[in-house]
Amino acid sequence: MPLAFPAPLAPYASKAEETRGRLHEEIESTGRTPFQRDRDRVLHTVAFRRLKHKTQVFVFNEGDHYRTRLTHSLEVSQIARAMARTFKLDEDLAEVVALSHDLGHPCFGHTGEDVLIEMMEGAGGFDHNAQTLRLLTKLERQHGAYHGLNLTWETLEGTVKHNGPMVGPRRVKDKPLPVAIEEYAERHDLWLDTYPSFEAQLAALADDVAYNSADSDDGLRAGLFSFDDAMDVPLLGPALHGSRKAWPDEPREVQIAEAVSALIGRMVADIQEETRARIEDLDPRHADDIRRAPRAMASFSDSFDAELKELRAFLFEHMYRHHKVNQVRSQARRIVRDLFELYVEEPDVLPPAWFDRQDGESIEKRKRVVCDYIAGMTDRFAIHEHSRLFDLSRNFL
Known part of the structure; x- marks a missing residue:
């Protein structure tokens, strides 16, 4: 069966047959392109399966219909593939970058990340993007010949340079290069000074589209803010107004769904219009022309981005810092901090497989092992472990 490469693609698309390859050489499949194999490897990881019990705003047991990291990643993937198809790019590369982008997030979303950043100060730090790279290149074990998934250069590049x-x-941001990325770059040059591929840029924007629309949806359904609260908010307000006007007799849930659909449509339309204008201005002839461009080729327009910032500010105030969410965030902070301190002080309570990963008596290495272990936990498992280790009545009464 001949290898089926996507065609026809734009001249500036990433070409699977031109991949820069993998860190460890291996025989490629005759039935799947390298990017398709990357996607399949990510889908079969433990880290990807765990996303179903990792949340962004709500803890796992607060409701069955709120987004998890898994459902979010699937939504990002769908949007990324659709936009990649519009621009005649490699959909599989866009998809695998989208599916991979949240793998490094710890339990309890950004709250868990904030605690790990605090606890890892002076010990190499913590960055969820760098943690994704650690998972893809070191922590996941599916093959006997190497650690990690041995993904293609293009997939790793797109995942690491998620924000440029x-x-x-x-x-893009004036902050130190995360240790994990710096160490890996010494072995495998990912061109950290350029933009990623066009496919990866669209995947990053698909993330923005997905979380802004999903958080608006979840916030409304959870009652953290009302239709009236959001009516004057750019983008969301007009979408809600249009939905009410078009479907006045439909239940609230249908009006929310229609408004969120319209919001996604507006965001995607702006990306397509602005991106087409930038492509016409640059006139790229190869995928590397996109990487070496003076600015990102895939983008929201400046005026639309200003409206998005107002929407994000509204969501931050009315959702991410809602008192009900703050109460759960407070509990989550204590759980992660308690577990981290206990594992560092008493490493013999770690599972044997993790205890054995310690490298000598170095406290920095011990903290990294503990950080990797906690970062891989789901919300549910972290709550369970905290109860088991700190609630004596559970074990003895």
Whole structure:
């Protein structure tokens, strides 16, 4: 069976047959492209399965219909593939970057990450994007010949540079390069000073589309804010107004769904219009022309981005810092901090497989092992472990 490469693709698309390859050489499949194999490897990881019990805002047991990291990743993947198809890019590469982008998030979303950043200060730090790279290249074990998944250069590049260049004059954020990324780059040059592929840029924007629309949806359904609260908010307000006007006799849930659909449509339409204009201006002839461009090729327009910032500010105030969410965040902080301190002080309570990963008596290495262990936990498992280790009545009464 001949290898089926996607066609026809734009000249600036990533070409699977032109991949820069994998860190460890291996025989490629005759039935799947390298990017398709990458996607399949990610889908079969333990880390990907755990996303179903990792949440972004709500803890796992607060309701069955709120988004988890898994459902979010699937939504990002769908949006990324659709936009990649519009621009005649490699949909499989866009998909695998989308599916991978949240693998490094710990339990309890950004709350868990904040605690790990605090606990890892002076010990190499914590960054969820760098943790994703650790999972993909070191922590996941599916093959006997190497650690990690041995993904293609393009997939790892797109995942690491999720937010753009990390070093050099194009760098997006002026902060130190995470240790895990710095160490890996010494073995495998991912061009950290350039933008990622067009496919990866669209996957990053698909993330913005997915979480802004999903958080609006979840916040409304959870009653953290009302239709009236959001009516004057850019983007969300007009979508809600249009939904009410078009479907006045439909139940609230249907009006929310229609509004969220309209919100997604508006965001995607702006990306497509702005991105087409940037592509026409650059006139790229190869995928590397996208990487070396002076600015990102896939983007929201400036005016639309300003409206998005107002929507994010509204969601931050009315959802992410709602008192009900703050109460759960407070509990989550204590759980992660308690577990981290206990595992560092008494490493013999770690599971044997993790205890054996310690490298000598170095406290920094011990903290990294503990950090990797906790970062892989789901919300449910972290709650269970905290109860088991700190609630004596559970074990003895």
